[in-house]
Amino acid sequence: MKLKTAYADTLLSEIGWNNKIVMELTEKLKKANCLSISSNDNTVDIHYRTGTWSSYSYIIYDKPISDSIKRVYDEAKITMLRDNVKLATSHAL
Numbered sequence: 001m002k003l004k005t006a007y008a009d010t011l012l013s014e015i016g017w018n019n020k021i022v023m024e025l026t027e028k029l030k031k032a033n034c035l036s037i038s039s040n041d042n043t044v045d046i047h048y049r050t051g052t053w054s055s056y057s058y059i060i061y062d063k064p065i066s067d068s069i070k071r072v073y074d075e076a077k078i079t080m081l082r083d084n085v086k087l088a089t090s091h092a093l
Helices: 006-014 019-031 067-075
Strands: 034-039 043-049 054-061 079-082 085-091
Touching: 006 019, 019 034
Parallel strands: none
Antiparallel strands: 034 043, 043 054, 054 085, 079 085
16 A cells, blocks of 8 residues: 555544554664554465574464364474464475
């Protein structure tokens, strides 16, 4: 979404925000090495860079994952931080 447009101003006002708040949040996320935040129907993915060649994501589900998915994650050595938060890592070679 492009800031400083009538459309953006309308959406931001719906949540009580403005362009200044978005720019301040953007700056704080950059300082924390946050690369992106995305969402779909049932998850939010917060992606961070940890160095030149690696990154990690917190994948937050809207509700706890099922026991069958937990078993798959356990077998794949995927780290669950909580019953609805998965830690994913990525390493470039």
